[in-house]
Amino acid sequence: MPALADGLRAPALRIRGLKHWFADPEGGRVLAVDVPELDLARGEALAVTGASGSGKTTLLHLIAGLLPPATGTIEIAGEAMSGRAETGRDRLRARHIGYVFQAFHLLPALTALENVALGMTFRPAAGVAPRAAARAALARVGLGDRLAHRPGQLSTGQQQRVAIARALAGRPTLVLADEPTASLDRARGEACLDLLTGFASECGAALLLVTHDPAALARFPRRVTLEAGAEMLP
Amino acid sequence: MNLLQLAWLGLRRRPVSTALTVLYVALGAALALVVARAHAATDASFRDAARGYDLLLAPKNGSGLQAVLATVFYVDEPAGTLPWSVYEELQKDPRVKAVVPYAMGDTYAGHRVVGTTRAHFEVLTDGSKRPIGEGVTGRLFDEQAFEAVVGSLAARTGGLGLGAEIQVSHGVRGGGAQHAERWKVVGVLRPTGTPQDRAVFIPLETFYKIEGHGGGASHEEPGHEESGEEEPGHDEHDERRLSALGVRLGAPHLRLTAFAEWRDTHPHAQPVLPSDEVLRLLDDVVAPLSRVFRGAVGLVLLVGGLGILVGLYNTLQGRRREIAVLRALGARPGHVFALIVLEAVLLCLLGGLVGLALGYGTLAALSSHALAEYGVRLSPSPEIFDLWLLVGLAGLGSVAGAFPAWRGLKTPVAENLTKEA
Numbered sequence A: 001m002p003a004l005a006d007g008l009r010a011p012a013l014r015i016r017g018l019k020h021w022f023a024d025p026e027g028g029r030v031l032a033v034d035v036p037e038l039d040l041a042r043g044e045a046l047a048v049t050g051a052s053g054s055g056k057t058t059l060l061h062l063i064a065g066l067l068p069p070a071t072g073t074i075e076i077a078g079e080a081m082s083g084r085a086e087t088g089r090d091r092l093r094a095r096h097i098g099y100v101f102q103a104f105h106l107l108p109a110l111t112a113l114e115n116v117a118l119g120m121t122f123r124p125a126a127g128v129a130p131r132a133a134a135r136a137a138l139a140r141v142g143l144g145d146r147l148a149h150r151p152g153q154l155s156t157g158q159q160q161r162v163a164i165a166r167a168l169a170g171r172p173t174l175v176l177a178d179e180p181t182a183s184l185d186r187a188r189g190e191a192c193l194d195l196l197t198g199f200a201s202e203c204g205a206a207l208l209l210v211t212h213d214p215a216a217l218a219r220f221p222r223r224v225t226l227e228a229g230a231e232m233l234p
Numbered sequence B: 001m002n003l004l005q006l007a008w009l010g011l012r013r014r015p016v017s018t019a020l021t022v023l024y025v026a027l028g029a030a031l032a033l034v035v036a037r038a039h040a041a042t043d044a045s046f047r048d049a050a051r052g053y054d055l056l057l058a059p060k061n062g063s064g065l066q067a068v069l070a071t072v073f074y075v076d077e078p079a080g081t082l083p084w085s086v087y088e089e090l091q092k093d094p095r096v097k098a099v100v101p102y103a104m105g106d107t108y109a110g111h112r113v114v115g116t117t118r119a120h121f122e123v124l125t126d127g128s129k130r131p132i133g134e135g136v137t138g139r140l141f142d143e144q145a146f147e148a149v150v151g152s153l154a155a156r157t158g159g160l161g162l163g164a165e166i167q168v169s170h171g172v173r174g175g176g177a178q179h180a181e182r183w184k185v186v187g188v189l190r191p192t193g194t195p196q197d198r199a200v201f202i203p204l205e206t207f208y209k210i211e212g213h214g215g216g217a218s219h220e221e222p223g224h225e226e227s228g229e230e231e232p233g234h235d236e237h238d239e240r241r242l243s244a245l246g247v248r249l250g251a252p253h254l255r256l257t258a259f260a261e262w263r264d265t266h267p268h269a270q271p272v273l274p275s276d277e278v279l280r281l282l283d284d285v286v287a288p289l290s291r292v293f294r295g296a297v298g299l300v301l302l303v304g305g306l307g308i309l310v311g312l313y314n315t316l317q318g319r320r321r322e323i324a325v326l327r328a329l330g331a332r333p334g335h336v337f338a339l340i341v342l343e344a345v346l347l348c349l350l351g352g353l354v355g356l357a358l359g360y361g362t363l364a365a366l367s368s369h370a371l372a373e374y375g376v377r378l379s380p381s382p383e384i385f386d387l388w389l390l391v392g393l394a395g396l397g398s399v400a401g402a403f404p405a406w407r408g409l410k411t412p413v414a415e416n417l418t419k420e421a
Helices: A002-009 A054-061 A085-096 A111-122 A130-140 A156-168 A186-203 A214-218 B001-011 B017-048 B064-071 B086-090 B117-122 B152-158 B255-264 B276-330 B333-374 B384-409 B413-418
Strands: A013-023 A027-042 A044-049 A070-076 A097-100 A174-178 A205-210 A223-226 B056-058 B096-108 B111-118 B148-150 B183-188 B200-203 B244-249 B269-270
Touching: A013 A054, A013 B001, A027 A054, A027 A111, A044 A054, A044 A186, A044 A214, A054 A174, A054 A205, A054 B413, A085 A097, A085 B333, A097 A156, A097 B183, A097 B413, A111 A130, A111 B001, A111 B200, A156 A174, A156 A186, A186 A205, A186 A214, A205 B148, B001 B017, B001 B333, B017 B276, B017 B333, B017 B384, B056 B064, B064 B096, B064 B244, B064 B269, B064 B276, B086 B096, B086 B244, B096 B152, B111 B152, B117 B244, B148 B152, B152 B183, B152 B333, B183 B384, B244 B255, B255 B269, B276 B384, B276 B413, B333 B384
Parallel strands: A044 A205, A044 A223, A097 A174, A174 A205, B111 B200, B148 B183
Antiparallel strands: A013 A027, A013 A070, B056 B244, B056 B269, B096 B111, B096 B244, B148 B200
16 A cells, blocks of 8 residues: 555645735735745644734635635645645545644534534545544543533533544544633633643644644644745745 | 534534524415415316216217316306107117216305206215215215205305205306295215205206206306207107216216227217316416416515525534634534535424424314315325425525535635634
8 A cells, every 4th residue: 555655655735836816905915924945743743823914824724725725835745735626625634634623613603513514524434433532522622521512502612522533533634723721711711722742642643733822832842833924934 | 422413512602693593484385385286276176076977978069178067066157958768878888887967057055056866976976085975974865856955055145954945046156036946055075075065955946946947957148048959759858958967977988988989989979078177277276376386486486496595504603713713623614515415414304293283283174174165185294295295495505505514615714713702
């Protein structure tokens, strides 16, 4: 199985010459993201920081295939995300990427268990039973006794833990976390980061975390800073 | 968690809008069910009534439809009279299994009075092929006595029980002078869902004993007499005349040959195929009405579909975040499209199921009244049509959900993930 072996050897994330522009109101365009080169191995963690408007979230959207890049290449586990049609990007995202949002984005009508299982609903041939995996993931984040609770019945910290469980229950190759501690107080933020890095490491997933929280940033040995309209600084 | 569960949860999240939409579709579905059943029951009632005889022999100076309406449904005037000799001829015809004579021209409390023989109650059947004379309360009349058998509806509306005495009035439209003769009610027919429920039956022999009936059965309208056909020199029955004859043949294949022969050669009567006349009546009168009803029902369901379309479209704005999250979790545009269409289909199916339940309830509540008042048997039990109604509603849901679904899959994902709630 050389292809599979190549996929396993390939870095979780590989970016080359990535640029993305947004249109400005005057009809011109503004450079939003400029990442000449970035590799992230499986099991490795990287923090990305930068001022507001520096393109941190846009970078995550590009990596996740939610936006097609203007130029450059993005590979996830050796498979090109850039250059694919929307449906192809959706499939690749479903197969390889777990996403933790700043605002959690849990569906209010679903229970914690259903929210986590939802993360695996669209994974083609995931090879895991979604509800069993969701149950295990919730137990891992300490919410094994909150399976039937809806988001409105959980505290903010618990909601973020459900979001982490949703991102990691399907054992993704890459976890993208967008300001996961921004809605939490310091103690809960610390606990959230412990959980996220620990769980990602156990799953062998690469973690790319966007934050502008210096305390969070300090926990990551490898970090990069995005400058608005400029290249990424190592 | 699959799309169906997600669609169901989506509907549960909007209970008021879901309930109202379901109710609207349900009313449309219930209406469709009741109209369809009423149409089917009316159709069956007409056909059952017309199935009683293979042929009618009617006076030549009326139309076939008039003969059927007068003789089978008791709603029109007989077009004239037939000589008694026709009855005698048919009794001798080897192709004829049964022949029933009818003489009409009087009414009782608005109900047609029919002079006939006991054969009438043995030859005619209801929708379940049971002779109408079976299950009679009391007994059938003695053919020589002034006794009457009344249909169930006539008995109820006329307040006629066993032992009651009736005096009939001249003329089939009522309002004529009352005859002096009296008949004693000896039998009440069970409800049959046929025109027999509305009529009063008296022995043919006593019909001729009514003053003025001796020389002709049809005396209701000037000009209906065919006095020129009466021939001298025959036996005592020759002066008696009949409104029509119902004929049951020995085999089905004789129907067309007998029809053709009598049509071309019979000097006094015209043969009429009741089933053909009823089909023509259904096509010309009932079918257009039915189409109007079905059109109205279709319109109600269409408005229900539009309600679903508008409802789902209006909820889209508040669901863009949810759709974006699903897309971020790997849902493809097709998943989003299918999810929204599934919601519309579920709404329609739920509405359909509630509507069927409402419709069955309505039919059950109306069935005894419809049978008693109109002689129509409404069926409150499930039929294959109901399944097709649900399939149609699912199709309606698919169409109604398609536009909001198409708009939903156009949701910009990145923009809605970052937008403030």
